[in-house]
Amino acid sequence: MTQSVDVVVVGGGQAGLAAGYHLRRLGVDFTVLGADPAPGGAWQHMWDSLHLFSPADHSSLPGRLMPTQPGETYPDAGHVVDYLADYEKRYGLPVQHGARVGAVRRDGDRLLVEADSGTWRARAVVSATGTWSRPFVPAVPGRGLFAGRQLHTVNYRRPADFAGQRVVVVGGGNSGAQIAADLALAGDVPVTWATRRPPRFLPDDIDGRILFDVATARRRALDEGRSDTGGVASLGDIVAVPPVRAARDAGLLDVKPMFPELTTTGVRWADGTRAEADAVIWCTGFRPALAHLAPLGLRGPRGHIPTAGTRAVAEPRLHLLGYGDWTGPASATLIGVGRPARDAAREIAALCAHN
Incomplete structure (x- = not known):
């Protein structure tokens, strides 16, 4: 009917x-x-x-x-x-x-x-x-070869699910930073955080209130024919929420450049160095x-x-x-x-x- x-x-x-x-x-x-x-x-x-x-x-x-x-x-x-x-x-x-x-x-x-x-x-x-x-995972060579667990942001829940495992977190945005920090602060999960460019943290005093104002100002400028202010992207990529700040300031965020391929047991960088991994979490949007x-x-x-x-x-x-x-x-x-x-x-x- x-x-x-x-x-x-x-x-x-x-x-x-x-x-x-x-x-x-x-x-x-x-x-x-x-x-x-x-x-x-x-x-x-x-x-x-x-x-x-x-x-x-x-x-x-x-x-x-x-x-x-x-x-x-x-x-x-x-x-x-x-x-x-x-x-x-x-x-x-x-x-x-x-x-x-x-x-x-x-x-x-x-x-x-x-x-x-x-x-x-x-x-x-x-x-x-x-x-x-509709989670997105990039077509990185070797994804089908990796023998460990692969999941996206949508499947992540808590550090206890990865206790004692070696984890690679992929993605330089807020989700990647927060999940890498969540795992690192747990203390029993070795974490490598892979990003395409060095993480760009917003100043610690910036939160969603300022981000909304910046995004609105950019839209208004564009609508009025003025030059593009760059919006939120001009400030950085990552909001330094308290857990992210804590992990960053404690030196717990092991940041590496994005790897070009996965192997059966982990990831490999262009210079040949490797990191063994039991799980890869794709925080890739x-x-x-x-x-x-x-x-x-x-x-x-x-x-x-x-x-x-x-x-x-x-x-x-x-x-x-x-x-x-x-x-x-x-x-x-x-x-x-x-x-x-x-x-x-x-x-x-x-x-x-x-x-």
Whole structure:
């Protein structure tokens, strides 16, 4: 049976909830389809020690401040999950959990959204599926030969899972730094941290509050035709959260350049030196989870769909939200997704009113 609704929001995480909040305020009829069986989006799958970069009052979705977490300046992932579950309930957002969308297709003057829970005909669609479900691992020679364990950021949970093992962590961003520090501070896990360039730590007093301001200022400059400020990337790659600072200052982060190949027992550098390893953790980022939009034929360079704001240029009934700066400055963050969600909801409400 096919159901009709003005808007289908695909994705029940922070971006989908922000879109739902604004659509509800505008009186638009919508439903949210979330693939996860429970509230919390990607935050419910994070590693045990993960904390936000920002205090609670600077990590909130529109309309509802995140409460502080007792004893923590920077809330942990579990606190974020609780906040998102409460947010969904507080605003009565119509989220169907465990509803994975397989395809979005054109159907005359409507879009057809095919999920494993049913099919929907909608005037507009907001895609807010994020990136967590699409981890990226580079094609390093020897990956298929390595006899040890290989996993991605999405599979890492705690140092105890690697007690007594030799671990190579790959990736010079925040995830790589935090997981390398998490393992190194445990004391019983020999860790090698491999990065393509020397780690660039942001100044210790910079957290997510400043990063959001910097990203917003860059977007404003570009929109006004002024020169590119460089944004967050001009400051560094890694936020020096307390565990990362502790491991760095204690000299526990054994940083090596990226290796060109894996062997059956570890990794080998260009000069012939080797490191034996029982496990390799690939902290090498993600790609936008956009497979459900493939039938629309919209993909452009680098796998992105060209957008004007959040609206797909070649399909004005589709908005993309929360994938990164190309869908709104800092839109992949809790505090940053609110404004592009508001703008998308306003455009969609106008579209529905004239369609």
